[in-house]
Amino acid sequence: MSLIRPSEMSVKCIILLVTNLLYTYGLNKNPSILIIGAGPSGIAAASRLWKNNFTNLKILEAENRIGGRIHSVKFGDAYVDLGGEWCHGEKGNIVFDMVKQYDILRHTNASIQMYYSNGTLLDQKIYNGMAEFAKSMYASLNNTEIEEKCGNLSSIGECVDSQFNSTFAELYQNDSDLQTIVTEAKGWLEGYILGYDSAFTIHDIARKSAYEQCEGDLGLNWNGRGYKTILEVMLQQYPDPTQSLAVTNNIILNKEVTRIIWNNSANHVLCLDNTTYAADHVIFTASLGVLKASHESLFQPALSDEMVRAIKNIGFGAIMKIILHFPHTWWDTSQPYAFIWSAADRKKILTEFGKGPVRNGRSWLTENLSFIPAENNPKVLIGFFAGEMVPEIEQESNEVLSAGCMYMFRKFLGRTHNNITDPDDIIKSRWYSNPHFRGTYSYDSAKNTEQGLQNKLAAPLLRKSGDPAIQFAGEATHPYHFSTVHGAIESGFREADRLIHYYAQH
Ligand SMILES: Cc1cc2nc3c(=O)[nH]c(=O)nc-3n(C[C@H](O)[C@H](O)[C@H](O)COP(=O)(O)OP(=O)(O)OC[C@H]3O[C@@H](n4cnc5c(N)ncnc54)[C@H](O)[C@@H]3O)c2cc1C
Incomplete structure (x- = not known):
């Protein structure tokens, strides 16, 4: 009787065959997953997958810290x-x-106290009037009422230009000093609006946006604990650090991804330091700024025209x-x-x-x-x-x-x-000059005429089998909570759930 020792090569072939069979017949419940980016959306996706026993996952993060635009x-x-x-x-x-x-x-x-450059405190009604005016510039996409004022105007800038003088002339008709000050405050008001959307000009901010505000207090602060607390909660490091999820051991810092190559059977991720990773699934969470600057070099094959349109036409x-x-x-x-x-x-x-x-x-x-x-x-x-x-x-x-x-x-x-x-x-802060962000948050641009761009950005790249190869999360992929941390986290959960449900059904 001769003993046949299988070569190392044939063992690898057998393992591969069995994995493929398990995979094909839906038994591989612990696929390899790479999450690109350890901002709130990446941490959200990782924590949910981990808690659902998807433990074959790694997070590749370009910075030397986690948190992304939470810092x-x-x-x-x-x-x-x-x-x-x-x-x-x-x-x-x-x-x-x-x-x-x-x-x-x-x-x-x-509620802001406004000072004038001659050193006097201005009447609170000036700030209140400005804040009220700024709010009135926005309209909801779902609003079907005929608008008297800016109805036919597409940007906040056009609406401000057309309404500012008449609104404040009427409001302060008996006080010419106030009228002068308010006219001088127009530049400040523009900045105040820019702060909400992080655009560079109010003429690029769409007046009608898909953004939806959550009800309740819009300015809740963390009382000196920092927004990082939400990362600690997701990773179970707060309130009891001994309960920390072990997924934190799978976060690799200083790992900038430069190329994602995918096909009908696998994904290969290449990094700046020449390391490579293979994975069944990739969840990409880098900012819209990164996508605008690098989508052409990042993805092979190239992203669809529809997706590129979304990347170009959402504002950042x-x-x-x-x-x-x-x-x-x-x-x-x-x-x-x-x-x-x-x-x-x-x-x-x-x-x-x-x-x-x-x-x-x-x-x-x-x-x-x-x-x-x-x-x-x-x-x-x-x-x-x-x-x-x-x-x-x-x-x-x-x-x-x-x-x-x-x-x-x-x-x-x-x-x-x-x-x-x-x-x-x-x-x-240096969000614009940092190549891992290239800006602060996304907004609906007035130049765009197409609806639902955020959903287009969120569409996964599927293999012929229907298997999601590359998925997209991050604030800019949220259809109505874009620009925010809560939007980013919901998008991370959404993509984790996509995989969880996919494997539950296959
Ligand atoms: C100044 C400022 C103020 C804000 N104020 C508020 C606020 O008050 N309330 C609110 O709700 N939201 C606010 N936001 C927005 C909020 O912070 C973001 O919407 C949210 O953090 C985005 O999370 P994200 O996971 O989508 O992206 P990110 O946080 O950007 O995470 C993506 C991660 O990907 C990494 N990355 C990028 N490129 C690569 C690469 N090639 N390879 C590997 N990793 C990569 C990045 O380093 C980053 O860690 C503010 C943002 C800024 C900048």
Whole structure:
């Protein structure tokens, strides 16, 4: 009797054959899954798959940290967020639902105190009128009522241009000083609107959007714990760290994916460091900014025309935060500040503070929307900037940014606030210049005339067998909660569920 020892090669062939048979007959319930990106959508997908016993999964993350556009940093006495900051709403908001039992979220006082560049505090009714006006510029896609005012206009910018003067002329008809100030505040109002959508111009923001607000408080803050808390909740590191999901061991940092090659039997993922990974399924979660810049080199074969249209026509811009720490608190910690430049003072900026980006004779300082007191962090102020100069402001040195903010504080608040001191620390966001993001969040662009683009971006790439080869998650793929953390998380759960249901049926 001769003993036949199978060669190593034939053992591999047998394993492959058995795997294929199991797979074909639906018995491979633990397929290999690669999730690209460890932002909230990637973490959501990974945690749900893991809890459903899909443990053959890895997350490849280009940055040296998890969280993506959630980036909570210890600064001063608590955490501040360079990215996502507030939980927007309570009803139908998955973030709120996941944390409500822990009593972490707090109401934020968002009613802004507006100061004029001559150093006076403006009447609260100016801010209220502006906020009301901004809200009235938006219309829902589902609204079928005939609109009297901007009915035929496609962008917020056109609507603002057509309604601004008449609305405020009527509102303040007996007060010419107020009318002047409000006219001067138009630039600020534009920035305020840009902050919501993170576009570079209000003429690119669609007036009718598929975005749906969740009901309830739209500005719930994390009380100094940072938005990172939601990642800890999904990974079961909060409230009890001993319950942490072991999927955290499968997150590979500093792993930038450069190419995803797929066909009817497998996916191959190539990385910048020349490593490669094979997987049955890939869930791609990088931002729309990354897709806009790199979809052609990222996917082989190329994405469909429909998908490329969605990538091009959904808007993606950037806002920026400059966060300052001071040796002591010299401001009113109960409310945010906004600064309205008089026409004359706006011109003077370039001679009084000529440093930093300037566009069409306008200083970067006029792109400031507000400074808000950080929550549970009494020595920290967070400045928000929006508009076309954001990419340049991101590149500016901390010295210039901090000196510019101090010039503004002294000009607007010097008459009413004592002891204004220079900051002793500063951090800033750089979402636009970071190649792993290339901006902050998506919006419905006025240039687009096609509906349902987010669904097109979310469509999985299927094999002939119907097996999902590449799936897409991330905020920009959510049909009505795009731009938000809750939208990102719902999209991650959606793609995890797609696989879970697929394997339940096969
Ligand atoms: C300044 C700012 C303020 C915001 N404010 C709010 C707010 O108050 N409330 C709110 O709800 N939302 C807010 N958002 C939006 C919210 O943060 C995002 O919608 C959400 O975090 C997006 O999550 P995501 O998983 O879709 O994408 P991301 O968080 O971008 O995650 C994608 C991940 O993919 C990684 N990646 C990219 N390319 C590659 C590659 N080639 N290979 C491997 N990995 C890659 C990235 O590094 C990233 O970690 C804000 C965002 C910013 C930037």
